[in-house]
Amino acid sequence: MPRGNGQGPMWWHGRFRGCGYRITVGREAILDVLTRADKHLSAEDIYIKVHTAYPAIGLTTIYRTLEILVNLGLVFKFDFGDGRARYELAEGSKRSAHHHHLICTDCKRVIDYTDFIDDEIELLKQTEKGLSEKYNFMITNHLIQFYGLCDKCRKKKGGD
Amino acid sequence: MPRGNGQGPMWWHGRFRGCGYRITVGREAILDVLTRADKHLSAEDIYIKVHTAYPAIGLTTIYRTLEILVNLGLVFKFDFGDGRARYELAEGSKRSAHHHHLICTDCKRVIDYTDFIDDEIELLKQTEKGLSEKYNFMITNHLIQFYGLCDKCRKKKGGD
DNA sequence: TCCTTAATGGCAATGGTTTCCATTACCAAG
């Protein structure tokens, strides 16, 4: 099993240990799958991938590990409206950079976009500051998604 | 049962009929509950409220009607992370104005905010335009939520 | 190497949402 660079402890080991969590093969396998994922995976997607290399690891462990990862802020959990949660490595790892989502309400396709992010982040920063003060709320994260019809579904539906 | 103003067809009747849907007591009751709601209701919340006036209406009808309303764009469906969908009348009706959400990841409390909305909308318009062109996507809606710790949960947790 | 205890896996249980189908009731036509 390739482990990122094949040697030393992974980038997340420290964080894990620091919170009292143990490093296990299952957890390494799950992080590995998430790290090399190029799309948004469901718990079962991850289970299947992990299963090919480690058939002993159960779906329950996938859920448990994902919950920890989400709480640690290492992974984001999304609801794209298809009835199952989707997971994606948080920025900070090489693979994923901060981005937002474009979701087709018809075929459920999800597009990551990083364009315009700079302007958005700029405004978000201000908004977060204002909201924090007014509502005495400590903002730690945000979710921005645009919904509509994708390229293909647009054609399938009406003209225009 | 008060019906908004007590006479003529409701504001949504036209839209409903236009799409080939029939007007039924159940649907009127559900819209009525949504119209006078002051918070985000789950399907069951709506069922309970409707049930006091119309005990004959079942939970299944609530779900079916909500699906139609969401598809028509009259109602927004949200996932605030507590395991059940929440519904809210879309703007356009008197009650609800366009707003975004502030969600406490600890107690799941949701705050509607309309502050800073103007600046946000301004940027969103530009972003939507850019995204539409680049990805050939027809954007019809957006979702913006900030996550963090609310006033109370902040105190309960660590100091600071 | 040993021991404490976090972690695990399989399976049952949970619970929100959907499906099914026989019955009801809109509402357009006459």
Added chain:
DNA sequence: CTTGGTAATGGAAACCATTGCCATTAAGGA
């Protein structure tokens, strides 16, 4: 107003992602 075609309904069963339970395993500090 009455009628008929069919959309809408309700009750209960089915669905299915996620969680709980508990006996067993294995991290990893001593």
